[in-house]
Amino acid sequence: MKNKILIFLLFSALISIPSISNAAKPFVIKGKITDNRNHPLAYANVFIVETLEGTISDAEGNFTFTCKKAGRFTLTCSYIGYKKFVKSITVTPGKTIQINISLKPEAIKMKGLVVTASSFTAADKEGVTLTSMDVVRTPGTSADVFWAVKSFPGLQQVEEGAGLFVRGGDVSETAVYLDGAIINHPYKYESPTGGFFGTFNPFLLKGTYFSSGGYSAKYGNALSGVLAMESQDIPPKRIIGIGAGLAAESAYIAVPVKKNKLGFSFSGNLSDTKLLFKLNQSKKNLSQYPESFDLNFNTVFKPTPNTKLKLFLFRQDDKIGVKVDDPDYSTYFHGDGSNSLYNLQLTTLAFGKFLIHANAAISDFIHSSLAGMLNINTNDRLIQSRINAEYIVNSGLTLRAGFEFLQLLTKISGTVPLTEDDFNPDASYINIDTDYKSNRSAGFVECEYITPLGFILIPGIRTEKESLSGENSIDPRISAIFPLTANINFTAAFGTYNQIPRAEYFDPYAGNPHLKAMHSSHAILGFVYKRKDKIFRIEAYYKNYSDLILKDQTLNYTNKGEGFARGIDLFVKNRIGNISGWISYSFLKARRKWMDLPVPASPYFDITNNLTAVVTADLPHHLSAGMSFRYATGKPYTPGPGLYNTERVPPYEKIDINLSWIHSFFGNDITVVYAAVSNLLGRINVFDYKYSSDFKRRAAVKSSFGRSFYFGFQINLN
Numbered sequence: 001m002k003n004k005i006l007i008f009l010l011f012s013a014l015i016s017i018p019s020i021s022n023a024a025k026p027f028v029i030k031g032k033i034t035d036n037r038n039h040p041l042a043y044a045n046v047f048i049v050e051t052l053e054g055t056i057s058d059a060e061g062n063f064t065f066t067c068k069k070a071g072r073f074t075l076t077c078s079y080i081g082y083k084k085f086v087k088s089i090t091v092t093p094g095k096t097i098q099i100n101i102s103l104k105p106e107a108i109k110m111k112g113l114v115v116t117a118s119s120f121t122a123a124d125k126e127g128v129t130l131t132s133m134d135v136v137r138t139p140g141t142s143a144d145v146f147w148a149v150k151s152f153p154g155l156q157q158v159e160e161g162a163g164l165f166v167r168g169g170d171v172s173e174t175a176v177y178l179d180g181a182i183i184n185h186p187y188k189y190e191s192p193t194g195g196f197f198g199t200f201n202p203f204l205l206k207g208t209y210f211s212s213g214g215y216s217a218k219y220g221n222a223l224s225g226v227l228a229m230e231s232q233d234i235p236p237k238r239i240i241g242i243g244a245g246l247a248a249e250s251a252y253i254a255v256p257v258k259k260n261k262l263g264f265s266f267s268g269n270l271s272d273t274k275l276l277f278k279l280n281q282s283k284k285n286l287s288q289y290p291e292s293f294d295l296n297f298n299t300v301f302k303p304t305p306n307t308k309l310k311l312f313l314f315r316q317d318d319k320i321g322v323k324v325d326d327p328d329y330s331t332y333f334h335g336d337g338s339n340s341l342y343n344l345q346l347t348t349l350a351f352g353k354f355l356i357h358a359n360a361a362i363s364d365f366i367h368s369s370l371a372g373m374l375n376i377n378t379n380d381r382l383i384q385s386r387i388n389a390e391y392i393v394n395s396g397l398t399l400r401a402g403f404e405f406l407q408l409l410t411k412i413s414g415t416v417p418l419t420e421d422d423f424n425p426d427a428s429y430i431n432i433d434t435d436y437k438s439n440r441s442a443g444f445v446e447c448e449y450i451t452p453l454g455f456i457l458i459p460g461i462r463t464e465k466e467s468l469s470g471e472n473s474i475d476p477r478i479s480a481i482f483p484l485t486a487n488i489n490f491t492a493a494f495g496t497y498n499q500i501p502r503a504e505y506f507d508p509y510a511g512n513p514h515l516k517a518m519h520s521s522h523a524i525l526g527f528v529y530k531r532k533d534k535i536f537r538i539e540a541y542y543k544n545y546s547d548l549i550l551k552d553q554t555l556n557y558t559n560k561g562e563g564f565a566r567g568i569d570l571f572v573k574n575r576i577g578n579i580s581g582w583i584s585y586s587f588l589k590a591r592r593k594w595m596d597l598p599v600p601a602s603p604y605f606d607i608t609n610n611l612t613a614v615v616t617a618d619l620p621h622h623l624s625a626g627m628s629f630r631y632a633t634g635k636p637y638t639p640g641p642g643l644y645n646t647e648r649v650p651p652y653e654k655i656d657i658n659l660s661w662i663h664s665f666f667g668n669d670i671t672v673v674y675a676a677v678s679n680l681l682g683r684i685n686v687f688d689y690k691y692s693s694d695f696k697r698r699a700a701v702k703s704s705f706g707r708s709f710y711f712g713f714q715i716n717l718n
Contacts, residue, residue, distance in 0.1 A: 027066060027067045027068075027069075027070060027091045027092075027093065027095070027096075027097075028064065028065075028066055028067075028096040028097070028667060029048075029064070029065055029066070029067055029075070029089070029091070029096075029097045029099070030062075030063065030064040030065075030096065030097070030098055030099075031062075031063060031097075031098055031099040031100050031101060032057075032060075032061045032062050032063070032100050032101070033046065033057045033061045033062075033063065033077060033079070033100075033101045033102075033103065034061055034100070034101070034102050034103070035082065035102070035103055035104075035105070036102060036103070036104050036105065038102075039577065039578075040057075040060045040061025040062075040578075040618075041057060041061050041079050041082075041103060042057055042058065042060070042061060042578075042618045042624070044056060044057045044061070044063075044077055044078070044079040044101075044103070045077065045078050045079070045236075046063050046065075046075070046076070046077040046101070047065075047075075047076065047236065047237055047718075048067060048073045048074065048075055048076075048089075049073070049074040049075075049076055050073050050074060051067065051068070051069075051073065053065060053066065053067050053068065053237065053668065053718055054237060054718055055664065055668070055669075055670055055718060056670055058622045058662045058663075058664075060618075060620065060621075060622065064664050064667060065664075065667060065668050065718060066667040066668045067091050069091070070091045070092060070093050071090075071091055072088065072089070072090050072091075073088070073089055073090075073091060074086060074087075074088055074089075075087050075088075075089045075099070077101050077103065079103055082103035082104060082105055083103060083104050083105070085101050085102075085103055087099070087101075105532075116211075116214075116216070116458070116479050116481065116491060116493070117213075117214045117479055117491040117492060117493035117524045117525075117526050117539065118154065118211050118212045118213045118214050118215070118493065118524055118526070118539060118541070118569075119209065119210070119211045119215070120149075120152045120209075120210045120211075120212075120571075121207065121208065121209050121210070138151060138614055138616075138626065138628060139614070139626045139627055139628040139656035139657055139658045139676060140628045140630070140654065140656030140676075140678060142197065142710075143202055144162060144197050144198050144202070145198050145200065145202050145205065145208055145229065146162035146163075146164060146186075146187070146194075146197065146198035146227075147162050147197075147198070148202075149164065149208070149210050149227060150162070150164065150612075151582070151584055151612045151614060151628075152210060152212070152571065152584055153212070153537075153539075153569035153570055153571045153584045153585060153586045153610075154166055154167045154212030154213070154225075154539075154567075154569045154586055155212070155586070155610065156168075156586070156588065156605050156606075156607040156610055156632065157607060157610055157630060157632035157652050158171075158193060158604065158605045158607060158635060158687075159193045159635075159687045159688075160196075160685070160687065160703050160704060161187075161191065161193055161194050161195060161196045162187060162194055162195060162196060162197050162198050163187070163191075163193045163194020163195065164194065164225065164227065165193075165605040165607075166212050166213070166224040166225035167212055167213055167224060167225070167541060167543060167565055167567060167569075167586075167588065168224075168543060168563075168564075168565025168566075168567070168588055168589075168590030168603070168605070168606060169223055169224030169225065169520075169543075169565070169605070170224075170603070170605060171192075171193055171194045171605075172502065173222055173223040173224035173225070173499065174222055174224050174225040174226065174227060175219070175220055175221070175222035175225075175226050175227070176226075176227045176228075176229075177219075177220075177226070177227070177228040177229065178200065178228075178229045178230075178231065178312065178341070178343065179229075179230060179231050179310060179312055179343055179345045179359060180343075180345055180357060180359040180361075180386060180388075181341065181343045181345075181359055181361035181363070181384060182220070182361075182382065182384060182406070183199065183341065183363065184363065184365065184380060184382050184408075185199075185339050185363075185365045185380065186198060186199050186200075186227075187199060188292050188316065188318050189290055189292070189318055189320050189335065190335070190337065190367065191335075196290070199294075199314075199316060199339065200229065200296075200314075201250075201267060201269060201296065203241075203252060203267070204231055204232060204265070204267060204296055204298065205229050205230065205231060205232065206230045206231060206232045206233060207229070207230045208227065208228070208229050208230070209226075209227070209228040209229075209230075210225070210226070210227050210228075211225055211226045212224075212225050212569070213225060213493070213522045213524055213541055213543065214477075214479060214493030214494065214495055214522045214523075214524040214541075215477075215495070216446055216458055216460055216477055216479060216495075217444035217445070217446045217460030217461060217462040217475070217477050218388060218400060218402060218444055218446060218460070220404075220442070220462075221442075221462065221464060221473075221475065221497050221498050221499055222497065222499055223497055223498075223499045223518060223519075223520040223545070224520070224543075231298050231310065231312050232254070232265060232298060232300075233263075233300050233308075233310075234256055234260065234261075234262065234263035234300045234302070235254035235255065235256050235263050235265060236256065237254075237256065237718060238253075238254065238255050238256065238718065239252070239253070239254045239716055239717070239718060240252070240253050240254075240716070240717040241253070241714060241715065241716045241717070242714070242715050243712060243713065243714035243715070244712055244713060245710065245711065245712025245713075246275055246276050246279065246709075246710050246711055246712060247271055247272065247273045247275065247276035247710070248269060248270060248271040248272075248712075249269075249270045250267065250268065250269045250270070250714075251267065251268050252265070252266070252267040253265065253266050253267075260302065260305075261301070261302050261303075262299075262300070262301050262302070263299070263300055264297070264298065264299035264300070265296075265297075265298045265299075266295075266296065266297050266298075267295070267296045268293075268294070268295050268296075269292075269293070269294050270292075270293050271290070271291060271292045271293070272289065272291050273289045273290045273291065274289040276708075276710070277289055277704075279709065280705055280706075280707075280708035280709060281706075282704050282705050282708075284322060284323075284704040284705075285322070285323035286320075286321055286322050286323070287321035287322070287323070287332045287334070288319055288320055288321025288322075288334060289320075289321075290318070290319075290320045291318065291319055291320070292316060292317065292318035292319075293316070293317050293318075294314070294315060294316035294317070295313075295314070295315050296312075296313070296314050297311075297312070297313040297314075298310070298311070298312050298313075299311050306348060306349035307346075307347070307348040307349070308346070308347045308348070309344070309345070309346055310344070310345040310346075310347075311343070311344050311345075312341065312342075312343045312345070313341070313342055313343075314339075314340060314341040314342075315338070315339070315340045316338065316339045316340070317337070317338045317339075318335075318336075318337055318338075319334075319335060319336040319337070320333075320334070320335050321333070321334045321335075324371055324423065325690065325699045325701075326422075326423065326690050326692075326699060329372065329422070329423055329424040329427075331371050331372040331423045332371065333369070333370070333371040333374075334368075334369070334370045334371070335367065335368070335369050335370075336367070336368050337365070337366060337367035337368070338364075338365070338366045338367075339363075339364070339365050339366075340363065340364045340365075341361065341362075341363045342361060342362050342363070343359060343360075343361035344359060344360050344361070345357070345358070345359040346358045346359070353391060353392075354389050354390070354391050355389065355390040355391075356387065356388070356389050357387070357388045357389075357390075358385075358386065358387040358388070359384075359385070359386060360384070360385040361382075361383075361384050361385075362381070362382070362383050362384075363380075363381070363382045364379075364380070364381050365378070365379075365380040365381075366378070366379055366380075371423045372417075372423030372424060372425050372427075373415060373416075373417045373422070373423050373424060373425055373427050373429050374414075374415070374416055374417060374423055375414045375415050376412060376413075376414040376415075376416060376432065377412070377413050377414055378410070378411075378412050379409075379410065379411040379412075380408070380409075380410050380503075381408070381409045381410075382406065382407070382408050382409075383406070383407045383409075384404065384405065384406045384407070385404065385405050386402060386403065386404030386405070387402060387403055387404075388400065388401070388402035389401055389402065395450075396449065396450040396451075397447065397448070397449050397450070398447060398448040398449075399445075399446075399447050400444075400445070400446050400447065400448075400460075401443070401444065401445045401446075402443065402444050403441075403442070403443045404441070404442050404443075405439070405440070405441050405442075406438075406439070406440045406441075406442075407437070407438070407439050407440075408436070408437070408438045408440075408503065409436070409437055410434060410435075410436040410437075410503035410504075411434065411435055411436070412432050412433075412434040412436075412503065412504055412507065413432060413433050413434070414431075414432050415429045415430065415431055415432065416429060416430050416432055416510065417429050417430075418430055419693075422693075430509060430510045431509055431510075432504070432507055432509065432510055433507070433508075433509065434503055434504055434506065434507040434508075434511075436468075436503035436506055437467075437468070438466060438467055438468045438500065438503075439466075439467040440464060440465070440466045440467070440500070441464070441465050442462065442463065442464040442465075443462070443463055444460060444461065444462040444463070445460060445461060446458060446459060446460025446461070446477075447459060447460070454483060455480060455481060455482040455483065456480065456481040456483075457478065457479075457480050458478065458479040458480070458481075459476075459477070459478040460476075460477050460478070461474065461475065461476050461477070462474075462475045462477070463475070464498070466500055466517065468500075468506065468513075469500070469514075469515065469516050469517065471516055471517055473498045473517060475495065475496040475497060475498060476495065476496060477493075477494070477495030477496070478493065478494055478495070479491070479492070479493040480492045480493070487529060487530055487531045488527075488528070488529050489527070489528045490525075490526070490527055490528075491524070491525070491526040491527075491528060491539075492524060492525050492526070493522065493523075493524040494521070494522065494523050494524070495521065495522050496519065496520070496521045496522075497519065497520050497521070497522070498517040498518065498519050498520075499517060499518050499519075499520075500517050500518075501515050501517075501518065501549055501557075505549060505557055510556060511556050511557055512552075512555050512556050512557045512558065515549070515557060515558075515559060516547060516559050517547065518545070518546075518547050518548050518549065518559070518561075519545070519546045519547050520543055520544065520545050520546075521543065521544045522541065522542075522543050523541065523542045523543075524539055524540070524541045525539065525540050525541075526538065526539035526540070527539075533573065533574060533575035533580065534573065534574050534575075535571060535572065535573040535574075535582075536571075536572050537569075537570070537571040537572075538568065538569070538570050538571075539568065539569045540566075540567070540568050541565075541566065541567060541568075541569070542564070542565075542566045543564060543565040543566070544563075544564050545561070545562055545563040545564065545565075545592065545594075546562050547559040547561070547562075548561025548562060548563060548592065548593070548594045549561055549594065549595060550593060550594060550595065550598070551595060551596050551598075560593075561592065561593050561594040561595070562592070562593050562594075562600075563590065563591055563592030563593060563594055563600065563603070564590070564591055565588065565589070565590040565591075566588075566589055566590075567586060567587050567588040567589060568586070568587045569584075569585070569586045569587075570583075570584070570585040570586070571583070571584050571585075578617055578618040578619075579615065579616070579617045579618075580615070580616055580617075581613070581614050581615035581616060582613075582614055583611075583612070583613045583614075584610075584611070584612040584613075585609075585610065585611050585612075586609070586610040586611075587608065587609060588606065588607060588608055588609075588610070589606070589608065590602065590603055590605070590606040591603075591606075597644050597645070598644075599644060601636075601644040601645045601646075602636040602645045603636070603645070604635055604636055604637075604645065604688075605635075606636055606645075607632050607633050607635065608633040609631070609632065609633045610631075610632045610633075611629075611630070611631040611632070612628065612629070612630050613628065613629045614626065614627075614628045615627055615628075621661075622661055622662045622663055623659065623660070623661050624659075624660050624662075625657070625658065625659045625660075626657065626658050627655065627656070627657045628655070628656045628657075629653075629654070629655050630652065630653070630654045630655075630656075631651060631652065631653050632651065632652040633648065633651055633652075634648035634649040634650050634651050634652065634686070635648065635649050635652075635687055635688060636648050637649060637688055637689050638691075639689075639691075639695070640695045641695065649686045649687065649688065649689065649700075650685075650686055652685045652687075653681075653683055653685070654678075654679050654683065654685065655679070655680040655681055656676065656677065656678050656679065656680065657676065657677050657680055658674060658675065658676040658677075659674065659675050659676075660672055660673065660674040660675075661673045661674075666717070668717060668718045669715055669716060669717045669718070670715075670716045670718075671713065671714070671715045671716075672713065672714045672715075673711075673712075673713045674711065674712060674713070674714075675709070675710070675711040676709070676710045676711070677707065677708070677709055677710075678705065678707070678708045678709075678710065679703070679705060679706060679707050679708060680707060681707070682706040682707040683706075684702050684703055684706055685702065685703040686700050686701065686702055686703075687701045687702070687703070688700075688701040689701070
């Protein structure tokens, strides 16, 4: 670990030296960016096209940066929802250029607003639900994409982590993609409920699409939802970033090698939480403080204006050691794992008519888990390739089709306790020796049709064949958008979905090699109003589950499980002056005969009410502040024999606040200093109760922190 830290510090120092030394004898360009009503625009992007030198505006719209040479250049400024500003300027030696920029709102160029059912987006463009700045500035998210997505409606707060539990579905029922590649293990410090953080840094991402149900045929198969992320393209200018906080250090470099032709970005993140846990006096008893290290490399090459090649490489290592308290036996859980991804993506316009997306990827996941009798080693390799094509027949009809092939190779070996969560070394156990190989081929066709009456239909069908079960599936899906005005839509969607159980359920000793796919169907109706920063969305949905995994005394597991989930989701977002915020609320009722629930009952992720409220404000003196409030109905638990999840723990409540200050110290930098308080009121939330085998004694599973503090800084050098 010490060698990793030394390499990381040397890397940070090396990439910092050129930027500082080149800042000698600069020519200063400064000014203020406002809208057409003279309101300041914070975080607008302003730079010189020819040299790519520039910065972003602060909370009051002010900007200052330096240019290293004199001459005549093109200055450009852009901001989401406004027309791009372009002006020719002359940089003269010994002279400071003062320029004030006024941006005008962007006129709506599309026929109407198109929002499909249950879809949400995060990116730096007009029309998204959350911008990248929303993700970074949301209190309590730690600038993590998964935590930010959890502020959308339809997601349940089950435990203290980033796991995506969608509309009455388990965390394993949401598929995660990056640049078209499936990410089978998308969490750091992986656990049965997901993990504490998402794998990918938000600054590596250009956009995020999330669907809580009713998604189209091109997004594959999962019982509940889809999260699709897209990595950055060629950076518009060179950026060198260095950051440090109470529990992490990071470095980032983005370099456009050849304008609009070639560029790359590289980042490294080191997380060591020892100081964080000690300073905040966490009640968590740890033998190994959570620790992780990751490296990311992304390069983009455009040989022609219509062709793009993107290579994304990723490697992450993490480990943790935490005490597991149980009334019968307490021990330490030790987890140690590595995760890697190699993905090559091609995008091209063939014959001037067919937009082609293709990718090939290999991912590897290696993990060991040790806790008393539990001793499991897992090796996962996923090899995948896919090609999708899109053809615009005319302004009212678009056709899409695609094919993909996936091979999953999984080896799991070790021992697991016969009774779940009984880690006593003297407990009865089962030997696991899984050597799983599954080949899956799939294809889809769909179209997007604007009818003569103006409403939009997106019908599609997806077919898949899985080698191990020999099962063929055909899943029809359809979405409809009924626009009343350019800003108001009614939406509807229906579809069927299937999902192969995880590899461990096919183990010949502890599982059942003859399991089939699980199935679900989604029916959704919604109303959407969206105009610039204002959003109002409400949806009602019903999901039916069949062929779910159910424990069996003879066969270990069968496909005799079933269930349903129904609910209402609400999302409201607005901005007034320098204050913005959103409210997300979900009502859910879910019942399942599933896993160890032999009768229909509330699964552990049946959280009836989920509420998230977020407000952020741009303050004077380059300050910004935010506050978030989260409330969730308590998680179900079983208080005695035969009483399957009939009681609930106390409700979950949490208030987080943050404060940040933006300043430029060197003229060509943006420095952000930030501080945050998590769980402001110090509430100790209870997530579960663990009972002794006779149900006479119990231990509460509580949150790791009461009130906790975090602080740090980030410097971006242009």
